[in-house]
Amino acid sequence: MGRVIGIDLGTTNSCVAVMENGQPTVIPNAGGYKTTPSMFAVTADGKRLVGHLAKRQAITNSRNTVHASKRLIGRRFDSPETEQVAKLCPYEVVRGPNDDPRIRLGEKIFTCTEIASIVLREMKRVAEEAIGEPVRDAVITVPAHFNDSQRQCTKDAGKIAGLEVLRIINEPTAAAIAYGFGKRKEEKIAVYDLGGGTFDLSILELGSGVLEVLATGGNTFLGGEDFDRRIVAHLIDRYRETEGIDLRADSMALQRLKDAAEKAKCDLSVRDTTEINLPFIANSESGPKHLNLELDRATLEAMVGDIVSGTIKIVDQVLRDAELGPGDVDQVILVGGQTRMPLVQDAVAEYFGKRPHKGVNPDEVVAVGAALQGEALLHEDKSLLLLDVTPLSLGIATFGGHFARLIERNTTVPVRKQHTFTTTRDNQSAVKIRVLQGESDNAAENDLLGEFVLSGIRPAPKGEPAVEVSFDIDANGIVSVSARDTATGKEQSITVNATGTLSDDEIHRIIEEQELYEVQLKR
Amino acid sequence: MRIAEAGSNASGRVPRLASGRDPRDLVLSPAEGYLLSRVDGRTPWRVLREIGGLDPCDVDRCLERWHAEGWLEFDEARSRAAPQRARSAGVPADTGSSSPPRAPCAIDPALEIPVEAQERILAFEARLDRPYHEILGVPRDADARSVKRAYFELSKDFHPDRYFRREIGPFAERLERVFQRIAEAYELLSDPTARAEIERALDESPRATSSRPESARAAAAPRRRFHGLHPRELRVLAQRKARAKTFFETGMAAFQAGRSIEAAASVRLAIAFDPSNSAYRESFASVQRKASEERARQLVREAERALELRDMAGALRLYEEALLHQPHDPSANHEAARLALALGEDLRRAKEYAARACELVPENAAHRRTLGQIYKSAGLVANARRELEAALKLDPMDAVARSELRTLA
Numbered sequence: 001m002g003r004v005i006g007i008d009l010g011t012t013n014s015c016v017a018v019m020e021n022g023q024p025t026v027i028p029n030a031g032g033y034k035t036t037p038s039m040f041a042v043t044a045d046g047k048r049l050v051g052h053l054a055k056r057q058a059i060t061n062s063r064n065t066v067h068a069s070k071r072l073i074g075r076r077f078d079s080p081e082t083e084q085v086a087k088l089c090p091y092e093v094v095r096g097p098n099d100d101p102r103i104r105l106g107e108k109i110f111t112c113t114e115i116a117s118i119v120l121r122e123m124k125r126v127a128e129e130a131i132g133e134p135v136r137d138a139v140i141t142v143p144a145h146f147n148d149s150q151r152q153c154t155k156d157a158g159k160i161a162g163l164e165v166l167r168i169i170n171e172p173t174a175a176a177i178a179y180g181f182g183k184r185k186e187e188k189i190a191v192y193d194l195g196g197g198t199f200d201l202s203i204l205e206l207g208s209g210v211l212e213v214l215a216t217g218g219n220t221f222l223g224g225e226d227f228d229r230r231i232v233a234h235l236i237d238r239y240r241e242t243e244g245i246d247l248r249a250d251s252m253a254l255q256r257l258k259d260a261a262e263k264a265k266c267d268l269s270v271r272d273t274t275e276i277n278l279p280f281i282a283n284s285e286s287g288p289k290h291l292n293l294e295l296d297r298a299t300l301e302a303m304v305g306d307i308v309s310g311t312i313k314i315v316d317q318v319l320r321d322a323e324l325g326p327g328d329v330d331q332v333i334l335v336g337g338q339t340r341m342p343l344v345q346d347a348v349a350e351y352f353g354k355r356p357h358k359g360v361n362p363d364e365v366v367a368v369g370a371a372l373q374g375e376a377l378l379h380e381d382k383s384l385l386l387l388d389v390t391p392l393s394l395g396i397a398t399f400g401g402h403f404a405r406l407i408e409r410n411t412t413v414p415v416r417k418q419h420t421f422t423t424t425r426d427n428q429s430a431v432k433i434r435v436l437q438g439e440s441d442n443a444a445e446n447d448l449l450g451e452f453v454l455s456g457i458r459p460a461p462k463g464e465p466a467v468e469v470s471f472d473i474d475a476n477g478i479v480s481v482s483a484r485d486t487a488t489g490k491e492q493s494i495t496v497n498a499t500g501t502l503s504d505d506e507i508h509r510i511i512e513e514q515e516l517y518e519v520q521l522k523r
Numbered sequence: 524m525r526i527a528e529a530g531s532n533a534s535g536r537v538p539r540l541a542s543g544r545d546p547r548d549l550v551l552s553p554a555e556g557y558l559l560s561r562v563d564g565r566t567p568w569r570v571l572r573e574i575g576g577l578d579p580c581d582v583d584r585c586l587e588r589w590h591a592e593g594w595l596e597f598d599e600a601r602s603r604a605a606p607q608r609a610r611s612a613g614v615p616a617d618t619g620s621s622s623p624p625r626a627p628c629a630i631d632p633a634l635e636i637p638v639e640a641q642e643r644i645l646a647f648e649a650r651l652d653r654p655y656h657e658i659l660g661v662p663r664d665a666d667a668r669s670v671k672r673a674y675f676e677l678s679k680d681f682h683p684d685r686y687f688r689r690e691i692g693p694f695a696e697r698l699e700r701v702f703q704r705i706a707e708a709y710e711l712l713s714d715p716t717a718r719a720e721i722e723r724a725l726d727e728s729p730r731a732t733s734s735r736p737e738s739a740r741a742a743a744a745p746r747r748r749f750h751g752l753h754p755r756e757l758r759v760l761a762q763r764k765a766r767a768k769t770f771f772e773t774g775m776a777a778f779q780a781g782r783s784i785e786a787a788a789s790v791r792l793a794i795a796f797d798p799s800n801s802a803y804r805e806s807f808a809s810v811q812r813k814a815s816e817e818r819a820r821q822l823v824r825e826a827e828r829a830l831e832l833r834d835m836a837g838a839l840r841l842y843e844e845a846l847l848h849q850p851h852d853p854s855a856n857h858e859a860a861r862l863a864l865a866l867g868e869d870l871r872r873a874k875e876y877a878a879r880a881c882e883l884v885p886e887n888a889a890h891r892r893t894l895g896q897i898y899k900s901a902g903l904v905a906n907a908r909r910e911l912e913a914a915l916k917l918d919p920m921d922a923v924a925r926s927e928l929r930t931l932a
Contacts, residue, residue, distance in 0.1 A: 166687075210675040377687040385679055387706075412706045414683060414699060420795050463770075464788035466795055475684060 004137040004166065004378055005127045006174070006370025007120060009154065011070040011197030011223060013337070014038045015367040016123040018131060019375045024178065024368040027130040035363050036126065038119045041065035042105040050122040062090035062255040064105045066115055068225060071197050072101045073112040073157075074150030076448075081221050088229065090251045114510050116157035124161055138163040139374040141366050143198035144170035144391050145218040147437045147447045148479040155478065160510050166377050168476045171195070172202035173213055173388060174369030175335040179360055180206045181372055181384070187330040188214075190319075192348050192356070193366075194311060195336035197223040201315050203322045203329070212387040215322035215410045217314055222307065224265075224338035230303045231261035231295070235276065238293055245282045245289065253281050268297045269340045301343045308347050315351060321410060332356040335365055388413055390473050397434040397443035399424060406471050409439065413473045420486070421467045423457065430455040431467060435481055454483050536597040538571070538586055539564035546594055558585055562595065635689035643680065644694055647701050654725055655708035663725070667713060674709035681705055767797030771806075778810055784821075787814035819849035826858070835862055846876075853890070856880040860893050870901045881910075888918035896927060907931060 006024070008015040013035040017026045026034045031052055039054035042064045049057065058065040071085050077095040086093040086101075094109060096102040102109045120140070127135050140163075142154050151168050158165035169177075172191035179189065186207040193200040200218035204211055235257055236247050247253045260276050267274035278291040319326065332348060334356045339345065349355050376384040390413050395405040406417050423431060432453050438446025457465045466486040473479050539562065540546060546559060554577055561571055568586060572579040589595045630641045656663050659673040679685070681702045683695065691698070711717040774789030787810045793803045822845035829838035839862040845855050857880040863873035877894035884890060895910030908931055914924040 205671070207672065207675050210678055212675070377684060385682055385684060387678055387682070412710070415703060415706075416699070422792060461785050461788055463792055464784075466791070 002134065002136050003131060004139065004371065004374030005124070005135050006367045006372070006374055007123045007138055007140045008171065008174070008364075008366035008370060009070065009116060009120060009123075009140055009142070009157075010035075010038055010366075011068050011195055011225065012038060013196065013363065014119055014123055015364055016127050017364070017367040017371040018127055018135075019371055024181070024371045024375075026364045026367060027127050029126045030129065036119075036122060037067070038070065039065060039067045040069075040105075040115050040118050042108070044106075046106065048118070050118055059252060059255045059259065062251050064091065066091055066103055066105065066110075068197055069103065069112050069115045071221065072103075073116055074147065074153040075101060077101045084221075090255060111510075113153045113157045114160065116154060117160035117510070120157055120161035120163060124163060136162075136164050137166050137374060137378065139167050139169060139174075139370040139377070140165055141169055141171045141174045141370050143193075143195070143218060143220055144172050144200040144202055144216040145198065145220045146170075146477075147392055148394075148449045148477070149447070150220070151477050155476065156507055160507055162511070166374055168478070169370060169373055169386070170200065170202065170213075170216065170388065170391070170477075171198075171366045172200045172216065172335060173204065173211070173386065174366045174373065175333055175360065176202065176204045176206070176211060177369035177372050177384065177386065178365045179331070179333050179357070179369075180204075180211050181369075184208065188324070188328055189331045189333060190315075190329045190352065191333045191335055192311075192315065192339065193218075193335040194338040194344060195223050196225050196338070197221070199223055199311050199314065201311075201318045203318060203324065209383050210385045210387060212412075213389045213410075214324070215318050216389060216391045217318040217321065218391075219310075219314060222310065224336070226307055227265055227304050227338060227341075228258060228261045230307075231265060231300065232257045234295075234299075234303055235261065235291070235293060239281075239291055243282070243284075243289060245284065247282060247291075250282070253278075256281065264295050265300065266340070268295065268300050269342060272297050297342075304343070308343055311344075312347055312351050315348075326352045329354075333360055333365070335360070335362050337363055388475065388477070390415070390477055392437040392447075393439055394435070394437050394449075394471055394473065394479060395446075396469075397436055401443050403436055403438070403441055403443040403446055407473060411473075413477060414475050416470055416472045418468055418470045421469055422463050423460070423465050424462055426462050427459040428462065428465075429457050429459060431457065433469060433481070433483070435471075435479070437479070449479060452481070452483075454485075457485060458487065537565060537567045538562050538590065538595045538597055541594055541596045544594055549589075549594065555585055558582060559589070629693065631692060634692050634694065636686055636691045636694055640680075641694060644697050644701060647681065648697050651701065651704045655712050655721060658704060658708040659712065661712075663722070665712075670709060670712045674705065677705050678702070763796045764800075767793040767795075767800065767803070770796065771800075771803055774810065775806070778813070783810060783813035783817045786810045815848040819845040819852060819855070822848070823852075823855055835866055838862055839866060850879075851883060853880045853883040853887070856883065857887075857890050857893060860897065864893065864897050864900060867900070870897055873897045874901070886917060888914045888921050888924070891917060892921060892924045892927070895924065899927060899931060904931060 003018055005027075006017045014037075015026060015035045017024050019025070028034050029036050029051065033052065036051040037055040039051065039058065041049045041054040041057060041061055043049065043057070043061060044064075054065055055067075058067070068085070068089070072082055072093070075082050077093075077099050082093060082101045092104040093101050094104055096109075096111060100111065102111050103115065104110075120138075124135055124138070138158060140154055140158050142151055146154070155165050155168055172193045175191045175193065176189050183206065187205070189204045189206060191200070191202045191204065193202075198218065198220050199222040200216065202216040203214040205214055206212075232254070240246055247257065256278055260278055264274045264276050273294055273296040276291065276293045276295060280288045281291040282289040319329075329352055332352050332354065334345065334348065339348075339356075339362050345356060372384065373386060376386070389410045390407060391409060393405045393409045394407040395403050396419075398404045406419055407415055421431060421433070430453050432451060434443070434451040435449045436443055436446040437449055440446050454467055454469075457467070467483055468486050469481060469483045471479065471481055549559070551559060558571065558577055568582075571586065572582045577585065586595065590597070629645055630638060632638050634641070650657070656665065659665075659670060659677065661669050661673045665673070681698055683698045683702060686694070686698065711721060770789045771793035774786045774793060777783070777789060778786035787807070790803060790807045790810050794800070794807060797803065822841050826838040826841035826845065829835075829841060839859060842855050842859040842862065846852065846859060849855065856876045860873050860876035860880060863869060863876060874894070874897050877890065877897055880890040881887070881894055891910050891914035895907045895914060898904075898907035898910060908928065911924050911928045911931070914921055915928065918924075
């Protein structure tokens with residue numbers, strides 16, 4: 001049996017781990033880095049670049065370099081999140097045929113799934129080079145708060161990358177698995193995961209080889225990049241005040257500012273002040289202009305304080321869901337690069353009344369947990385069992401635009417619930433069922449996973465037909481729906497066309513294309 | 524493990540009933556019958572000598588004889604313990620059931636799941652309607668920690684991930700059912716409010732307590748289902764009950780107003796939303812009867828309209844549908860018979876309708892005449908003559924019957 005890898009497909013960086021003699025090991029890429037930027041670029045002469053290579057040329061080729069595409073995956077083009085990305089990113093976001101956001105790079109338009117698959121393929125390659133054998137099986141992590149279509153797209157991306165995705169697991173859960181590996185204690189664990197683009201909080205319970213997720217919550221649109229953006233905005237404002245030049249208009253300058261902001265942020269996690277030097281950032285009549293500004297930790301903390309306190313609000317909500325108080329938590333684990341920031345660590349420590357656990361590497365722990373979960377699934381050794389929950393309530397839109405919850409959030413998966421529906425008009429021969437995920441009572445405010453029409457209902461007075469619809473959430477958190485007309489016993493096969501997910505044909509087309517491209521590379 | 528280890532001598536082999544032979548044809552003493560009943564395809568010879576109820580030498584003698592006579596087979600190749608296909612205990616000679624290899628029971632050693640695990644799952648599945656604390660195997664007063672520990676331990680055995688990517692056939696679905704019930708038990712028993720409700724419910728039906736599980740099972744008659752009593756499940760339940768009540772009231776109002784089809788639909792929905800309410804079920808029978816009558820009347824009217832439009836096939840279909848609702852309507856039977864005859868489709872069906880019409884109203888000349896015509900078409904001359912003559916006797920003025928009779932010979 002081949003080896004199984006764990007991939008943390010991050011917003012900014014990705015990481016891959018494999019089991020080595022019973023121990024999970026993070027695999028460095030050819031450059032010796034244990035994480036690889038989740039970036040993809042197409043150069044002017046049509047070459048495709050991934051990872052560090054893509055990042056290195058991002059400044060000179062920002063329009064054709066994708067970063068943070070994870071923020072778009074599985075979303076609708078019309079969502080506010082897409083709008084925000086389109087506004088902030090130098091690359092062009094266009095509307096795809098399924099109303100999904102796609103990205104134009106040079107001549108070609110890429111789906112977000114495709115871009116994720118390119119990063120995953122790179123991680124697969126990194127693993128294969130290190131262990132010297134082909135890899136097929138993988139566990140991929142996603143933010144706990146990802147909905148069904150985001151998970152489905154990630155799974156499709158794995159397929160396109162030539163991986164057999166054993167399971168999609170939640171990032172904080174993976175971190176807890178890595179923490180719990182080899183421990184026999186009974187503990188309650190809180191995982192605070194502030195990554196590049198997403199924030200998750202999960203509460204888990206560990207005991208005798210079983211890890212139970214008690215509650216989970218978060219925000220898929222809040223992360224380290226928001227910190228960077230605040231710094232960039234600050235730099236732009238300061239520069240305009242002093243020099244009277246608006247750097248926003250220049251995409252190359254923006255990209256340099258972004259890089260500098262990220263670096264300054266990291267510096268300020270260990271230092272009190274840092275200097276930002278960007279020579280030749282602009283041109284004026286009097287000649288080239290430079291940017292030279294100083295930033296101190298207190299200023300940064302004042303800029304992002306509200307983001308951090310926003311995360312603590314979510315923490316509080318999730319604990320409430322689990323009917324726990326901050327004092328009930330035995331261990332707090334920090335995950336994601338952004339948790340290196342002292343302000344974040346202090347806020348978390350203050351809330352829980354204890355310092356976070358020091359023993360895990362916030363950049364690598366998720367990939368490690370994913371590899372451990374893959375191992376536990378595939379191999380006889382059943383020393384680890386994960387009892388996961390669904391992060392979002394699942395339901396349907398009912399008459400009047402209300403949201404009827406059929407499976408509540410934080411229900412242990414796998415789960416199946418059945419519900420009976422009927423018609424609202426006489427002789428109605430079809431019913432349309434809109435499947436939604438979210439927490440609002442107003443259907444329109446939740447994510448539409450898909451809709452289907454159940455037809456062939458025998459003409460009858462309204463309210464007479466009884467259609468039994470089953471909702472399944474499998475262990476991957478992926479939803480499927482089926483329906484049966486109880487009067488006739490006839491099963492209706494139904495596919496939920498999640499927005500943004502690709503059909504099997506599309507997946508095959510992309511696989512072929514990428515393989516074609518790989519051949520081109522080697523020539 | 525109840526299964527034999529590898530053995531080259533006879534005593535390690537596992538006898539099973541030869542397929543295609545009925546052991547009831549054997550002449551056996553009761554003791555031998557008992558021994559035969561122990562042959563289940565997974566108990567090895569060695570064990571049969573212990574449990575066969577006979578002297579070990581007699582066991583050997585019997586088994587050898589039956590094998591020589593072809594009643595038993597051994598699977599020599601089956602060295603590594605797996606029985607071919609286990610059968611439920613007991614054998615036809617014992618119970619008088621018809622064919623020796625009973626319908627294969629659920630256990631299948633070919634699956635990638637150990638036989639003991641299969642047995643455990645089946646046993647667990649059989650008890651899924653037990654009270655929650657019995658599902659988890661904890662005492663009623665177990666504290667939260669023991670409940671959780673029990674849940675974790677059971678999850679290790681019954682979570683579907685335990686057999687990830689294994690070929691486990693129907694056990695995949697079983698595991699899912701079992702695990703969901705375990706998870707539900709844990710969820711509800713971990714919630715103080717829900718648990719208090721469960722305790723109350725258990726106190727109301729003391730026979731279902733764990734102190735006397737056996738007697739409770741014996742008296743299983745109206746087994747009590749504990750509905751979701753978690754606060755949010757309670758809320759859902761209350762909502763469903765309220766909706767059921769609304770449907771029922773709407774239904775009964777429609778019934779009073781004579782709209783019985785609508786009434787039946789509403790009452791059916793009320794039952795769907797609140798299956799435990801016996802009042803709904805009781806009302807449903809009478810409402811449904813009225814609704815059937817009304818629906819049949821509607822269909823007959825539609826059939827008549829179809830006939831006006833000369834759509835005979837459509838009319839026949841509508842009459843037949845009406846008969847599904849009101850099988851004892853003589854005129855609908857008669858019309859269906861006439862149409863089936865005229866369409867020349869299926870005379871057997873035509874005859875059935877006509878015969879039923881005659882049975883329902885024997886003294887009707889038209890019914891007799893139609894039946895006679897059908898017999899005539901089918902070439903059954905004697906029957907045709909009998910019916911046509913009967914028709915003429917009932918109505919001497921029936922010219923059609925007379926001319927049919929004339930042309931019969």
